[in-house]
Amino acid sequence: MTQGKAILRVAIPSPLHGSFDYLPPPECNPAQLQPGIRLRLPFGRNQVVGILLEVASSSEVDEAKLRPALEILDSSPLLAPEQMKLLRWASHYYHHPLGEVLATGLPTLLRQGEPAEARHRSLWKITPEGREIDTTPLEKRAKRQAELMLRLRAAPAGLTAEQLSHVESVKSPRNWGDAMAALVKKGWVTLEQIPSLTMPSPPLKKGTQRAGIKGQGGFNDADSAPQNPPQSPFAKGGGDSVVLNDQQQQAINRVLHHQHEFAAFLLDGVTGSGKTEVYLRIINEVLAAGRQTLVLVPEITLTPQLIERFQRRFNEPIAVLHSGLNDRDRLNAWLYAASGDARIIIGTRSAIFTPMKTPGLIIVDEEHDASFKQQTGFRYSARDLAMVRAQQQNIPIVLGSATPSFESLLNLRQGRYHHLSLPQRAGSAKPPKVELLDVRGQPMEDQLSAQLLGQIRRHLGAGNQVLLFLNRRGFSPTIICHECGWIAECKRCDSHMTLHQKKRLFCCHHCGSQRPVAHQCPSCGSADLRPIGSGTERIEETLQQRLPDTPITRIDRDSTRLKGSLEAKLEEIHDGTPRLLIGTQMLAKGHHFPNVTLVGILDGDQGLFGIDFRASERMAQLIVQVAGRAGRAEKPGIVLIQTHHPDNPLLQLLCQQGYHAFAEAALSEREVTALPPYTYMALLRAEANHSIPTEQFLDQARELAQSIGIEGVELYGPMPSVMERRAGKYRYQLLLQSNQRQTLHRLLDQWTTRLSTLPEARKVRWSLDVDPVDLI
Numbered sequence: 009m010t011q012g013k014a015i016l017r018v019a020i021p022s023p024l025h026g027s028f029d030y031l032p033p034p035e036c037n038p039a040q041l042q043p044g045i046r047l048r049l050p051f052g053r054n055q056v057v058g059i060l061l062e063v064a065s066s067s068e069v070d071e072a073k074l075r076p077a078l079e080i081l082d083s084s085p086l087l088a089p090e091q092m093k094l095l096r097w098a099s100h101y102y103h104h105p106l107g108e109v110l111a112t113g114l115p116t117l118l119r120q121g122e123p124a125e126a127r128h129r130s131l132w133k134i135t136p137e138g139r140e141i142d143t144t145p146l147e148k149r150a151k152r153q154a155e156l157m158l159r160l161r162a163a164p165a166g167l168t169a170e171q172l173s174h175v176e177s178v179k180s181p182r183n184w185g186d187a188m189a190a191l192v193k194k195g196w197v198t199l200e201q202i203p204s205l206t207m208p209s210p211p212l213k214k215g216t217q218r219a220g221i222k223g224q225g226g227f228n229d230a231d232s233a234p235q236n237p238p239q240s241p242f243a244k245g246g247g248d249s250v251v252l253n254d255q256q257q258q259a260i261n262r263v264l265h266h267q268h269e270f271a272a273f274l275l276d277g278v279t280g281s282g283k284t285e286v287y288l289r290i291i292n293e294v295l296a297a298g299r300q301t302l303v304l305v306p307e308i309t310l311t312p313q314l315i316e317r318f319q320r321r322f323n324e325p326i327a328v329l330h331s332g333l334n335d336r337d338r339l340n341a342w343l344y345a346a347s348g349d350a351r352i353i354i355g356t357r358s359a360i361f362t363p364m365k366t367p368g369l370i371i372v373d374e375e376h377d378a379s380f381k382q383q384t385g386f387r388y389s390a391r392d393l394a395m396v397r398a399q400q401q402n403i404p405i406v407l408g409s410a411t412p413s414f415e416s417l418l419n420l421r422q423g424r425y426h427h428l429s430l431p432q433r434a435g436s437a438k439p440p441k442v443e444l445l446d447v448r449g450q451p452m453e454d455q456l457s458a459q460l461l462g463q464i465r466r467h468l469g470a471g472n473q474v475l476l477f478l479n480r481r482g483f484s485p486t487i488i489c490h491e492c493g494w495i496a497e498c499k500r501c502d503s504h505m506t507l508h509q510k511k512r513l514f515c516c517h518h519c520g521s522q523r524p525v526a527h528q529c530p531s532c533g534s535a536d537l538r539p540i541g542s543g544t545e546r547i548e549e550t551l552q553q554r555l556p557d558t559p560i561t562r563i564d565r566d567s568t569r570l571k572g573s574l575e576a577k578l579e580e581i582h583d584g585t586p587r588l589l590i591g592t593q594m595l596a597k598g599h600h601f602p603n604v605t606l607v608g609i610l611d612g613d614q615g616l617f618g619i620d621f622r623a624s625e626r627m628a629q630l631i632v633q634v635a636g637r638a639g640r641a642e643k644p645g646i647v648l649i650q651t652h653h654p655d656n657p658l659l660q661l662l663c664q665q666g667y668h669a670f671a672e673a674a675l676s677e678r679e680v681t682a683l684p685p686y687t688y689m690a691l692l693r694a695e696a697n698h699s700i701p702t703e704q705f706l707d708q709a710r711e712l713a714q715s716i717g718i719e720g721v722e723l724y725g726p727m728p729s730v731m732e733r734r735a736g737k738y739r740y741q742l743l744l745q746s747n748q749r750q751t752l753h754r755l756l757d758q759w760t761t762r763l764s765t766l767p768e769a770r771k772v773r774w775s776l777d778v779d780p781v782d783l784i
């Protein structure tokens with residue numbers, strides 16, 4: 009016990025719950041320390057960076073045991089009170105240690121203790137005086153100065169060092185640095201520091217403006233930017249020139265009506281209905297009101313096309329946060345958002361923690377997408393946190409989707425969200441026709457029925473593009489010995505090895521292990537090894553044989569591993585080169601392929617019999633999203649779904665009456681069977697090298713939960729995960745379920761802090777998943 013002294017209570021990124029107490033460093037006035045600053049601290053034998061939560065006046069810990077902090081890293085809070093509030097809320101709700109949650113809210117470099125300073129770029133601009141002055145005398149005396157003046161006059165928005173280095177004969181900054189300094193001294197040129205925001209640079213293509221950051225002067229390459237950039241194919245029909253339809257206008261008006269308060273909207277619009285256009289118009293008003301917008305998108309849709317579309321529309325700095333950023337760029341983007349310089353922030357899941365100085369709006373596009381849920385460590389839902397954040401900051405939030413999650417549909421029914429509906433495709437595009445293709449008893453070649461193949465030929469023959477969807481990459485899901493039945497299995501998982509033909513490898517899609525393809529059965533020595541089933545790679549090969557003159561492109565995680573390759577492939581598709589597109593869900597979302605008139609879904613049965621209760625919801629969303637790629641422009645589209653279960657009621661509803669009819673029926677089923685969103689779940693997972701401690705730990709956890717004695721929470725398990733062994737670890741789980749969110753959380757509050765004290769807790773790795781989206 010320590011009293012009468014200033015105590016620094018800090019959060020430290022560590023799996024331990026609770027905060028830690030330190031003494032202030034010597035010669036520090038603790039009264040000046042504000043919560044939200046970072047401190048360097050001794051922790052065990054290491055040093056860590058922690059966040060100050062409060063300056064307290066007493067501690068439970070004896071003074072002799074308290075250690076002083078080593079260094080104060082920030083003079084003002086890095087995490088503003090609003091940020092702290094959101095992160096504290098998240099820590100409490102997901103029952104995850106605050107230190108780790110706070111660390112998630114910070115870019116890596118700040119977590120490591122780097123100064124919170126954005127790197128700026130120098131921008132040189134001509135002054136009014138410099139514009140007027142006669143520079144002919146310079147041409148003799150100071151050639152470099154004259155040349156710079158010429159360049160700067162031609163670029164009134166200014167030039168950066170990179171741009172200047174293109175000046176002929178002025179190859180390196182050392183060469184022109186003195187000349188420029190002389191011009192600045194004369195008052196003909198000014199030097200400004202501008203933020204260096206981060207943009208992935210989209211591939212430069214013929215006739216398209218190079219994307220840079222607009223606004224803030226001079227980010228664009230002044231030479232290469234044409235005055236009126238020709239519209240890229242992605243811009244088709246876009247731009248402010250589009251005349252909004254009534255539903256779009258109404259949607260915009262209703263959001264703007266609540267522009268300065270919390271209000272939640274579900275923008276429920278079929279694919280191609282102009283949702284993005286609605287976002288853009290609303291953002292425009294938010295910008296005009298001097299406020300920032302945060303746009304969350306699934307990883308897969310954060311393509312250059314989307315960013316380009318935003319850039320073309322707004323003359324404002326945009327910060328883009330995606331997984332491909334390096335640490336420095338991420339820090340810059342974070343700081344510019346925090347300072348208010350970045351007016352629009354577009355990012356994937358973790359961007360939900362980006363601070364904003366003047367928040368005005370949050371948009372979650374494709375809100376149903378499972379990638380908004382973090383699946384390791386601190387398992388938060390960015391969509392759900394977005395809702396909390398909008399509430400805390402008293403701003404509107406728009407969730408958009410053509411296939412809303414069941415959670416959102418129930419919230420809508422219960423009156424928590426306003427409904428914005430765009431039931432029709434924008435412009436002249438018509439909805440695609442969706443048909444089930446009964447493949448029972450049909451001759452099939454690699455998942456392709458003769459009927460589908462015929463249709464593919466017909467559409468290609470008419471000069472259109474065809475998209476085939478199969479959510480399984482690789483050549484074949486596994487390989488079997490025709491003599492003895494041996495199957496290629498992963499040594500570390502309860503799973504088969506996927507054959508990757510081109511790479512001549514067996515790969516496990518669960519643990520990532522690889523080994524060379526066997527040419528002989530290891531069990532009986534036979535050489536008759538046969539692939540079972542097909543993945544995208546095999547479909548591509550088969551089709552290439554059947555349609556040798558058709559350019560084909562395959563889009564999946566294997567074919568787009570190289571940086572920039574996805575962009576290049578998408579570009580080709582838009583140019584019309586490949587006529588046949590084969591892909592996994594990477595191809596399903598967000599893209600706009602105007603020349604695709606036929607979409608073939610090769611395995612409509614995938615998902616009908618999934619183990620996870622969400623399997624059919626996912627499949628329906630995927631089918632509708634893929635279908636949405638067809639007939640997006642003038643050409644009408646058709647979607648053919650191959651199935652062995654043409655009579656399945658849910659599948660029929662989906663095809664004949666669409667996603668909402670399907671969702672109604674499937675939601676009723678969930679209600680009857682007491683599953684989310686009607687009930688609330690938490691999943692305790694544990695894994696170890698042996699199954700015994702794993703199961704024992706969960707047994708103990710179960711007993712502990714029972715001893716707490718809160719009525720109304722059902723416990724299921726411990727049970728092995730669907731894949732009991734993965735990457736060499738045995739995995740078990742215990743499921744908690746309640747009809748009341750509050751009841752479940754009352755139990756979790758008492759339970760989770762005590763789990764680490766269980767006897768077996770040290771022998772296993774365990775984690776809690778609140779509102780799990782994956783039960784396997």
Ligand code: ADP
Nearest residue numbers: 245246251252253280281282283284285434435
């Ligand atoms: P979504 O986000 O719902 O898929 P988009 O906003 O991308 O839809 O719109 C689909 C296409 O329709 C885009 O090319 C867009 O420019 C165009 N579009 C949007 N609104 C209209 C409109 N009111 N009239 C004509 N075309 C439109």
Ligand code: ZN
Nearest residue numbers: 489492529532
């Ligand atoms: Zn064999």
Ligand code: ZN
Nearest residue numbers: 498501516519
């Ligand atoms: Zn494996």
